[in-house]
Structure formats: C-alpha cells, structure tokens
Amino acid sequence: MLSPQSTETVRATLPAVGGAIGEITPLFYDKLFAEHPELLRDLFNRGNQANGSQQQALAGSIAAFATALIEHPDVRPDAMLARIAHKHASLGIAPELYPIVQRHLFAAIAEVLGDAVTAEVAAAWDEVYWLMANALIALEARLYERAGTAPGDTLRPCRVVGRLRETADVATFLVQPLDGRPLPAARPGQYVSVQVELPDGARQIRQYSLSGRPDDALQFSVKRQAGDPAGEVSHHLHDHVGIGDTLLVGAPFGDVTLEDGDSPVLLASAGIGCTPMIGMLSHLAATGARRRVIAVHADRDESAHAFRTDLAQLVAKLPDATSHVWYEHPEPGHPADRTGHADLTGIEIPAGTTAYLCGPLPFMRAVRAQLLAAGVAPADIHYEVFGPDLWLGAGS
The missing domain is CATH 1.10.490.10 (Globins)
Structure with a gap:
C-alpha cells in the first residue's frame, strides 16, 4: 500500500x-x-x-x-x-x-x-x-x-529428438533433458524459454508455447518471424537446429493456463497463436474431458494454418466440441460465412464460458468485445501475448 x-x-x-x-x-x-x-x-x-x-x-x-x-x-x-x-x-x-x-x-x-x-x-x-x-x-x-530452479539457473541442456514441419514457416521441436532427470511439470497454455548462441556470440532467449505434451519430451513450435528486424532466434532455429542438436531450454512458465473443471471453454486463436490452444486441446483430449469446447481459429489461408489437421482430429476426440475456422483467402469450397475475419456473433456461447485468446492484438480486441457482448464475464476472458505485453491495463 x-x-x-x-x-x-x-x-x-x-x-x-x-x-x-x-x-x-x-x-x-x-x-x-x-x-x-x-x-x-x-x-x-x-x-x-x-x-x-x-x-x-x-x-x-x-x-x-x-x-x-x-x-x-x-x-x-x-x-x-x-x-x-x-x-x-x-x-x-x-x-x-x-x-x-x-x-x-x-x-x-x-x-x-x-x-x-x-x-x-x-x-x-x-x-x-x-x-x-x-x-x-x-x-x-x-x-x-x-x-525447482534458482534465479539465473533455469536453463537445462536438452537434445532435439524430433523436428516436424507444420507449415512453410512453422516448425515443431521435441526435446529431452540431457541429464536424464524427469521432464518438468507443465500446465496447458504455458511456454518455455529457449536460448541459442548466435553468430556474433550473443546468447539470446525467446519464449515458445508448448504445443502438445508427448510422454517423453517437451514440444514447442516456432514460427520464422519476418519483419524488420527479422526474428534472429526463430531464423536460427529454423536454419541451424535439427535432430541430435543441443538447446538450452527452461522450465515451463506462464500465467494463462487452462483451468480444470466442467464449465464450457472457448479457445480463440489467430495465426501462430494456435500453439497454446493446441496444447490446451491436446490436454483436454488426453484427459477425456467431457466439457463443452468451442475452438475458433483465423488465418491467412489453409497453407498457413499450423496444426490444421491436429485441430480437426482433437476436436473429433472430444464428445462435446466444435471448431470454427476462418480464412482470409480460402481455397475453393471453404464456407462463405467463414471467409475473412473471425466473427463470433453467430456462435452460441453457453453461460459460464471461460475464454482463452491468443493472436494479434486487433484480433484479440475484436474477439473480446464480441465475447463481452455475448455475456461472457470480463474476469473469464484470458489472453496470451507473444512478446512484450502491450495490452496491460486493458483487462484479462
């Protein structure tokens, strides 16, 4: 005080x-x-x-x-x-x-x-x-x-045991600790820090969401970041890290995590914001959740949609789940009412729904406004931001 x-x-x-x-x-x-x-x-x-x-x-x-x-x-x-x-x-x-x-x-x-x-x-x-x-x-x-870590000592050497190509610019990495200790506990929605040494000797750290939880590895996904400046760590991971290489990986952290319970849940993402949502869906499917689940995703087109097949498969495993996908430039045959930006106004959102959002700020602001209009309580709308949180004070 x-x-x-x-x-x-x-x-x-x-x-x-x-x-x-x-x-x-x-x-x-x-x-x-x-x-x-x-x-x-x-x-x-x-x-x-x-x-x-x-x-x-x-x-x-x-x-x-x-x-x-x-x-x-x-x-x-x-x-x-x-x-x-x-x-x-x-x-x-x-x-x-x-x-x-x-x-x-x-x-x-x-x-x-x-x-x-x-x-x-x-x-x-x-x-x-x-x-x-x-x-x-x-x-x-x-x-x-x-x-179980100390300040300044949160990173553990891990071997890359798997690498998957999700899209042209998204790769998934599976890593196992080299020291043989058990995998750190993680909650669906959390992220891990990954440190790499760049050509100039800098040891830069980035955070990547856990995009699933295999039994014997940590799984995170990385989008090759374009722009000015381009993402130097994401480019390094895409261009120089493969199976058998070693990365320094931190324990999972993150405050936006899926809460257990039976209440309805809505997972809304755009672009690479799908990674924590796929992690949450994987947890729901693995635990046999019977709660109402609404998955919403927006992307540029089918080829840019990472985990597109996983989304369909995971939703199919859940007894009371639906998915709603919008593409700005869809392939022929995609529903006309799912073309353009995501619009939740036509989706029935049950009372007591808890919502989790991840994607660009304009997307999250628009979805949050629609959820509030649908009667979702502000305290039940949670968001994850990749990078510095420029939405502080806007509600969570």
Missing part, C-alpha cells in the same frame, strides 16, 4: 511522468546497456529493443501499476504482476537486477524531467518502484521454488 503522502505526490505527478515516459524509457535502456552490455547481449530481446516494443511495455506497466495504487489503494494488481513475474522467471531474473534497474530508471527520470523531480517526488516514485519490485521478487521466488 502506498503511503498517504506519496499517494498525493504520485497523483499530482503521474500526468507529467506518464506524458514523458516515451522519453524516459529509451533513455533508461541506453543507460542500462551502456553500463551492462551483457544484459542486451544475453538477456533482453534485441529485436524488441530495436522496434521499441519493450520500451512501450515497460512504460505501460509502470503507469498501470502507479494508477492502480492510486485508484485502488487496497487492491494489488496481481494479474499484471503475475504476468510479469512469469516472464521474469522464464528468463531467470535475479533479485540483484532490481537495484540496477532502479538506479538507471531514476537517472533517466531526473534527466528528462529536470527540476520537477524534487526530493519529495523522487521519494514517492521510489516507493512506487519498490512496492512493484518487491512484489515481483516475492512472486518470482515462489515460481522458482515451484519449478
């Missing part, structure tokens, strides 16, 4: 800090990486730094946390904190990093806002920072304990 004095100071200065956060966060990262270049080389996603998405996510989380402290002083924003904590744990973030971040972040704030950062203002925002940081440190400690 934020102290009364700091609450008023933060309330008064939030517009100024929030308005300048777009200048503060790039300067913060410049300062951080100048002193600790190893963090950019081996920890932070260089692609997200280059396109600015990491800066946007940091700005959004700080503003959202400060706003929550002011508007709801007796309620900690646990949903936001849990998402960040899971991502931090997947990277092996240690408590020792938080003072380093604080020092460079506050140096950036002081440089951008100048004389407006009085001792009182600095103390109030320092209180905000450490309320957030200490909450994350505690959450991450519990996650490490549950996973």
Whole structure:
C-alpha cells in the first residue's frame, strides 16, 4: 500500500511522468546497456529493443501499476504482476537486477524531467518502484521454488529428438533433458524459454508455447518471424537446429493456463497463436474431458494454418466440441460465412464460458468485445501475448 503522502505526490505527478515516459524509457535502456552490455547481449530481446516494443511495455506497466495504487489503494494488481513475474522467471531474473534497474530508471527520470523531480517526488516514485519490485521478487521466488530452479539457473541442456514441419514457416521441436532427470511439470497454455548462441556470440532467449505434451519430451513450435528486424532466434532455429542438436531450454512458465473443471471453454486463436490452444486441446483430449469446447481459429489461408489437421482430429476426440475456422483467402469450397475475419456473433456461447485468446492484438480486441457482448464475464476472458505485453491495463 502506498503511503498517504506519496499517494498525493504520485497523483499530482503521474500526468507529467506518464506524458514523458516515451522519453524516459529509451533513455533508461541506453543507460542500462551502456553500463551492462551483457544484459542486451544475453538477456533482453534485441529485436524488441530495436522496434521499441519493450520500451512501450515497460512504460505501460509502470503507469498501470502507479494508477492502480492510486485508484485502488487496497487492491494489488496481481494479474499484471503475475504476468510479469512469469516472464521474469522464464528468463531467470535475479533479485540483484532490481537495484540496477532502479538506479538507471531514476537517472533517466531526473534527466528528462529536470527540476520537477524534487526530493519529495523522487521519494514517492521510489516507493512506487519498490512496492512493484518487491512484489515481483516475492512472486518470482515462489515460481522458482515451484519449478525447482534458482534465479539465473533455469536453463537445462536438452537434445532435439524430433523436428516436424507444420507449415512453410512453422516448425515443431521435441526435446529431452540431457541429464536424464524427469521432464518438468507443465500446465496447458504455458511456454518455455529457449536460448541459442548466435553468430556474433550473443546468447539470446525467446519464449515458445508448448504445443502438445508427448510422454517423453517437451514440444514447442516456432514460427520464422519476418519483419524488420527479422526474428534472429526463430531464423536460427529454423536454419541451424535439427535432430541430435543441443538447446538450452527452461522450465515451463506462464500465467494463462487452462483451468480444470466442467464449465464450457472457448479457445480463440489467430495465426501462430494456435500453439497454446493446441496444447490446451491436446490436454483436454488426453484427459477425456467431457466439457463443452468451442475452438475458433483465423488465418491467412489453409497453407498457413499450423496444426490444421491436429485441430480437426482433437476436436473429433472430444464428445462435446466444435471448431470454427476462418480464412482470409480460402481455397475453393471453404464456407462463405467463414471467409475473412473471425466473427463470433453467430456462435452460441453457453453461460459460464471461460475464454482463452491468443493472436494479434486487433484480433484479440475484436474477439473480446464480441465475447463481452455475448455475456461472457470480463474476469473469464484470458489472453496470451507473444512478446512484450502491450495490452496491460486493458483487462484479462
């Protein structure tokens, strides 16, 4: 809980800090990486730094946390904190990093806002920072304990024992730990971190959703990321990693997981967002679930739809499941009412449905709006974002 004095100071200065956060966060990262270049080389996603998405996510989380402290002083924003904590744990973030971040972040704030950062203002925002940081440190400690790992030691050498071609730009990898220890426990919907050494010596880490759970391996799927900059890790995995090679793979983490029970469930995905949903469907089929299941997917066309056959097969195994697939450019014979963008308005959604969404932000925003209009409670709509979460504060 934020102290009364700091609450008023933060309330008064939030517009100024929030308005300048777009200048503060790039300067913060410049300062951080100048002193600790190893963090950019081996920890932070260089692609997200280059396109600015990491800066946007940091700005959004700080503003959202400060706003929550002011508007709801007796309620900690646990949903936001849990998402960040899971991502931090997947990277092996240690408590020792938080003072380093604080020092460079506050140096950036002081440089951008100048004389407006009085001792009182600095103390109030320092209180905000450490309320957030200490909450994350505690959450991450519990996650490490549950996973049987320690900060900075979450990656295990694994051998690639299988590689499958899903589409022209999606590959599935199956890996087994080299140390012979049992596979780590995983919940449907979670992801693993994968670290590779790139040609320049950088050891970059990315997270990939578990797209199924074979009995004797971890299975994750990777889309070759285009764009500017292109996905350097996804390209490396596609071009240089095959059966018999070794990867460093982390324990499964992620806060968007399929809850057990008998209530109806809706799984909505677009593009490569199908990977956690296929993982959830695989779990439902393997456990003989009899609950109502509605699977929704949208894609460019049939050839781009990863796990298209798996989707049909898994839905067929479930006694009360249906699938609804939209393609923007379908092959001849595809239903006309399933052409274009996904539209859930014609689907009967039972009362008490819990929904899980994964895909591009415009897709998830549109689907969420349709689910709310259909009577699904906001608390029952959960979403997974690949990359920095730029949807913080929009509801989960």
